[in-house]
Amino acid sequence: MFFSNFITKSSLSYFDFHLVNEYTYFDTTIQKLDVSTASYSSDAQTMEIQMTIQYKIDATKAENILTEYTNMTSLAQRIEKVADDNVKTVLSQYTAMKIIETRAKISPEVESVIKNEVDDKYYVTVTAVNLTDIQFTDEFEKSVENKVIAEQEKEAEDKLFNDANSA
Numbered sequence: 001m002f003f004s005n006f007i008t009k010s011s012l013s014y015f016d017f018h019l020v021n022e023y024t025y026f027d028t029t030i031q032k033l034d035v036s037t038a039s040y041s042s043d044a045q046t047m048e049i050q051m052t053i054q055y056k057i058d059a060t061k062a063e064n065i066l067t068e069y070t071n072m073t074s075l076a077q078r079i080e081k082v083a084d085d086n087v088k089t090v091l092s093q094y095t096a097m098k099i100i101e102t103r104a105k106i107s108p109e110v111e112s113v114i115k116n117e118v119d120d121k122y123y124v125t126v127t128a129v130n131l132t133d134i135q136f137t138d139e140f141e142k143s144v145e146n147k148v149i150a151e152q153e154k155e156a157e158d159k160l161f162n163d164a165n166s167a
Helices: 059-069 072-091 096-101 103-118 138-166
Strands: 003-008 021-026 031-040 046-057 124-136
Touching (some): 021 059, 031 072, 046 103, 059 072, 072 103, 072 124, 096 103, 096 138, 124 138
Parallel strands (some): 003 021
Antiparallel strands (some): 046 124
């Protein structure tokens, strides 16, 4: 007859008779989860998103995690799904150009939304969410590059025109 127990890893030492008891171990250190997904901006531009989520389980809720998710892998998969859905929701509110221009302001918004959706519901504390990469299609990136070049050329022409008129 086996008794199932759960243990959270800690720095304590102890002795137990492992032939009678079966244990499930939970790592309470910060976990890292890499998420990759595809999404659309509000102007229908396709983008590939890479993000990293760092989280830590609530050691006092290890038994809840065991009963609801069976193991840490299942929990991580659920967190990944929630993060995937929420990053798409946030980024779909912005045009592709706005995402490029204001990525530094959008990233904390993504983090806040994911933290609110994950923290208490999944017995973890999200410590960080980082948008590590957002890639648009080659065609879109080329059009942005052409637009920047055209703006630079126009500014140069305006400067030449203003310099000629002031001389």
